[in-house]
Amino acid sequence: MNNFEKVDAFGQLPQARFGHTITYIAKGKAILFGGATGDTGKYSITGDTFSFDMQSKQWKRVEVQGTAPSPRAAHSAVCVDINQIVIYGGATGGGSLASDDLYLLDLRSNDDLGQWTVVPVVGTTPGRRYGHTLTFTKPFLIVFGGNTGQEPVNDCWCVNVEKSPITWVRLECKSEQPLARVYHSASICTNGSANGMVVAFGGRSNDQQALNDAWGLRRHRDGRWDWVKAPYKIDKEQPVGRYQHTTLFVYSMLVVIGGRTGNVGETLTIDVYDTEISEWSKFNSIQRFRHSSWLVDTNIFVYGGFELDSPNIPTDIISKINLNRLLLPSETLTNKLAQYQHAQRNVSPQSLSPQMAPISPDTQQASPLNNSLIQKKPGQTIQNTQKQQKPFAQNQADKSQFKFINQAVVAEETRDSKAPNRKPRVPQTAQENNIAHLFISTLLQPKTFINISENAKFLFQAQHILMLCDQAEAVLKEQPMVLRCKAPIKIFGDIHGQYSDLMRFFDLWGSPFVDGKDSDIEAFDYLFLGDFVDRGNHSLETICLLLALKVRFPESIHLIRGNHEDKWINNGFGFSEECAQRLGEDPNDEDSVFARVNRLFEWLPLAAIVEDKIICLHGGIGSQLNYVAEIENLQRPLEVIHEVTTPEQQLVVDILWSDPTDTDQDFGIQPNIIRDPAGTGNIVKFGPDRVINFLIKNNLSLIIRAHECVMDGFERFAGGQLLTVFSATDYCGRHKNAGAVLILKRNLEIVPKLIYPQNLNAHNWIEDEEALKKRPPTPPRWKNQGQRRSYD
Numbered sequence: 001m002n003n004f005e006k007v008d009a010f011g012q013l014p015q016a017r018f019g020h021t022i023t024y025i026a027k028g029k030a031i032l033f034g035g036a037t038g039d040t041g042k043y044s045i046t047g048d049t050f051s052f053d054m055q056s057k058q059w060k061r062v063e064v065q066g067t068a069p070s071p072r073a074a075h076s077a078v079c080v081d082i083n084q085i086v087i088y089g090g091a092t093g094g095g096s097l098a099s100d101d102l103y104l105l106d107l108r109s110n111d112d113l114g115q116w117t118v119v120p121v122v123g124t125t126p127g128r129r130y131g132h133t134l135t136f137t138k139p140f141l142i143v144f145g146g147n148t149g150q151e152p153v154n155d156c157w158c159v160n161v162e163k164s165p166i167t168w169v170r171l172e173c174k175s176e177q178p179l180a181r182v183y184h185s186a187s188i189c190t191n192g193s194a195n196g197m198v199v200a201f202g203g204r205s206n207d208q209q210a211l212n213d214a215w216g217l218r219r220h221r222d223g224r225w226d227w228v229k230a231p232y233k234i235d236k237e238q239p240v241g242r243y244q245h246t247t248l249f250v251y252s253m254l255v256v257i258g259g260r261t262g263n264v265g266e267t268l269t270i271d272v273y274d275t276e277i278s279e280w281s282k283f284n285s286i287q288r289f290r291h292s293s294w295l296v297d298t299n300i301f302v303y304g305g306f307e308l309d310s311p312n313i314p315t316d317i318i319s320k321i322n323l324n325r326l327l328l329p330s331e332t333l334t335n336k337l338a339q340y341q342h343a344q345r346n347v348s349p350q351s352l353s354p355q356m357a358p359i360s361p362d363t364q365q366a367s368p369l370n371n372s373l374i375q376k377k378p379g380q381t382i383q384n385t386q387k388q389q390k391p392f393a394q395n396q397a398d399k400s401q402f403k404f405i406n407q408a409v410v411a412e413e414t415r416d417s418k419a420p421n422r423k424p425r426v427p428q429t430a431q432e433n434n435i436a437h438l439f440i441s442t443l444l445q446p447k448t449f450i451n452i453s454e455n456a457k458f459l460f461q462a463q464h465i466l467m468l469c470d471q472a473e474a475v476l477k478e479q480p481m482v483l484r485c486k487a488p489i490k491i492f493g494d495i496h497g498q499y500s501d502l503m504r505f506f507d508l509w510g511s512p513f514v515d516g517k518d519s520d521i522e523a524f525d526y527l528f529l530g531d532f533v534d535r536g537n538h539s540l541e542t543i544c545l546l547l548a549l550k551v552r553f554p555e556s557i558h559l560i561r562g563n564h565e566d567k568w569i570n571n572g573f574g575f576s577e578e579c580a581q582r583l584g585e586d587p588n589d590e591d592s593v594f595a596r597v598n599r600l601f602e603w604l605p606l607a608a609i610v611e612d613k614i615i616c617l618h619g620g621i622g623s624q625l626n627y628v629a630e631i632e633n634l635q636r637p638l639e640v641i642h643e644v645t646t647p648e649q650q651l652v653v654d655i656l657w658s659d660p661t662d663t664d665q666d667f668g669i670q671p672n673i674i675r676d677p678a679g680t681g682n683i684v685k686f687g688p689d690r691v692i693n694f695l696i697k698n699n700l701s702l703i704i705r706a707h708e709c710v711m712d713g714f715e716r717f718a719g720g721q722l723l724t725v726f727s728a729t730d731y732c733g734r735h736k737n738a739g740a741v742l743i744l745k746r747n748l749e750i751v752p753k754l755i756y757p758q759n760l761n762a763h764n765w766i767e768d769e770e771a772l773k774k775r776p777p778t779p780p781r782w783k784n785q786g787q788r789r790s791y792d
Contacts, residue, residue: 530562622654
């Protein structure tokens with residue numbers, strides 16, 4: 001049984017090369033950059049860029065714009081965000097080294113067109129070097145080792161891409177440190193006790209020896225970094241020292257591929273280190289060095305470099321290593337691989353967190369470089385190429401699998417779509433049997449209300465709203481606390497009274513009702529994750545339209561409760577004041593619209609489950625939620641009690657108010673200081689371990705939640721097992737964030753679609769600083785925590 005097979009490739013084939021990088025960018029494509037072509041006696045250094053489509057097996061040259069890196073080899077590359085990679089260092093030939101600039105390649109707009117940018121950094125850099133490693137463990141880019149042109153080194157540098165200005169920092173570790181080395185490897189462990197750790201292996205020492213040691217670099221919660229040497233069992237297999245190899249992690253297993261030793265012509269095995277039991281295993285291997293490799297599902301792909309029987313002429317062959325066959329002799333590793341496959345199917349979508357291993361293997365985490373380094377100008381758009389994308393999917397018929405299409409589609413708006421080219425239709429009557437239709441036909445006019453005035457007159461009277469609430473509440477009472485929904489479905493995050501944003505989404509990405517007729521409601525359900533009111537200027541339009549849609553399409557429009565659907569909250573953050581000013585009412589009157597809408601809020605469901613695999617709620621699982629049945633057992637009408645005295649009250653606060661922790665490395669339950677400044681302990685943060693345990697207990701695959709302003713409109717946590725979506729752009733006029741809607745397709749692909757802030761001068765109900773001190777808009781975490789690109 002052959003563990004290796006040649007992959008036939010087509011298209012614009014790159015020249016055979018060595019010393020290049022290939023980076024898998026999470027949408028079924030691998031990006032090749034640089035390297036040297038020709039034989040070792042007469043070679044040329046290149047700076048070209050190619051993409052390889054994993055589904056069609058097509059190579060295609062990527063046309064690039066901007067400030068591109070100079071041609072180089074023995075550099076390092078790593079994927080840092082959706083279709084973005086970073087390049088650092090390398091050699092340019094003739095004994096010269098590439099600059100110490102950090103380059104970002106942005107491929108989000110088009111697979112065939114890339115934008116190079118030099119990342120602006122301040123202070124001392126790691127300096128010029130080659131044969132080093134570059135890894136990314138969110139939010140840190142880490143450079144280790146390499147050769148400065150004078151000698152191998154063992155220094156380690158990091159840069160926090162979420163902290164401005166971008167600054168390199170040399171890590172001063174107090175622990176024992178690895179020897180100086182060059183042509184080693186480093187990758188990020190993605191599971192088990194070493195989860196999140198940078199693991200470096202092998203390399204060539206100062207005295208030209210091939211090293212066989214492994215070292216883990218970890219960051220402590222107090223900000224300290226240290227190295228720890230990986231333990232080897234003396235009575236078990238030992239790895240062969242090597243350099244110019246690659247490594248990557250599969251679950252908790254470090255796989256070492258190819259390389260060479262100090263002995264000419266020596267063949268090498270694939271060595272696999274199980275970080276859980278500290279044991280090495282050996283398997284037959286293809287013989288390559290100065291190659292690149294990457295992982296897709298349970299297959300390792302190896303490209304380029306030199307083969308052992310022709311060590312002076314590079315190859316252009318792509319070889320596939322089938323891990324299921326390779327590891328078959330080891331029952332222990334086969335079982336671990338099965339666990340990995342189960343996790344890929346049922347918890348962590350492979351396309352959401354790719355595994356990659358170029359010459360400097362990279363990480364599964366994602367980075368907000370586009371926030372810290374590339375500030376998108378208002379109105380700037382990315383061409384919608386999603387329709388041309390062929391998703392790299394496996395077994396789409398299996399409904400237990402879902403995929404995150406790791407390319408956000410950004411709205412391209414024209415002047416026509418922004419112009420108020422229609423006058424609002426004014427309601428003619430308000431009969432009980434057509435009140436919902438009246439609200440929809442009046443308010444659901446995207447091209448009219450995209451630029452709705454802050455002081456626009458509300459087009460309905462109080463009695464209209466009261467009638468609508470009666471009908472909507474009757475529908476809500478007939479539906480369960482946990483809704484059951486089917487794909488395809490559009491999932492919205494917080495709207496916060498930003499009605500123009502809702503109209504833009506409907507205008508650009510489809511609307512349930514258009515020109516008096518049902519529109520894409522016939523193809524899609526709609527799910528809104530709460531926080532319909534407060535902060536923005538048009539909570540009345542927002543909540544009335546959503547309630548009217550719920551009445552007209554009770555089985556297709558789904559509304560769940562957010563923390564602002566609570567009279568104790570929206571009394572102070574905009575909705576109460578809006579009702580008073582625009583309806584001329586006293587919100588304290590029990591017969592007011594404000595009071596009536598809040599009574600309706602107490603009947604809203606708290607969660608929805610899509611296709612029996614994805615749970616959607618507003619905040620999170622907090623400290624108390626363990627089973628979906630606990631939500632189903634809650635009784636309505638439900639008033640939120642903020643001074644918690646019972647487990648049931650805490651459960652409700654957890655669902656509506658809790659957040660994920662700052663990073664995938666912060667576990668357990670932690671205080672939520674921003675939301676709970678008094679330190680009551682009622683509002684908490686939950687770690688990735690809580691996410692995983694909850695999903696396993698409930699046989700679910702993913703949590704989708706809202707509640708936090710995320711700069712790109714959506715954000716991943718727990719290795720992609722939790723998604724945050726936020727739909728209000730430029731939250732509170734302070735954050736300049738994008739808004740997103742998640743499109744869950746019938747085949748369970750998740751596609752984020754974005755809009756960017758349109759009017760950066762918009763005002764909100766909460767303007768004065770004293771009011772903001774009472775409960776400020778929770779700022780994006782990349783500004784506050786410096787830990788992960790998740791926000792509120």
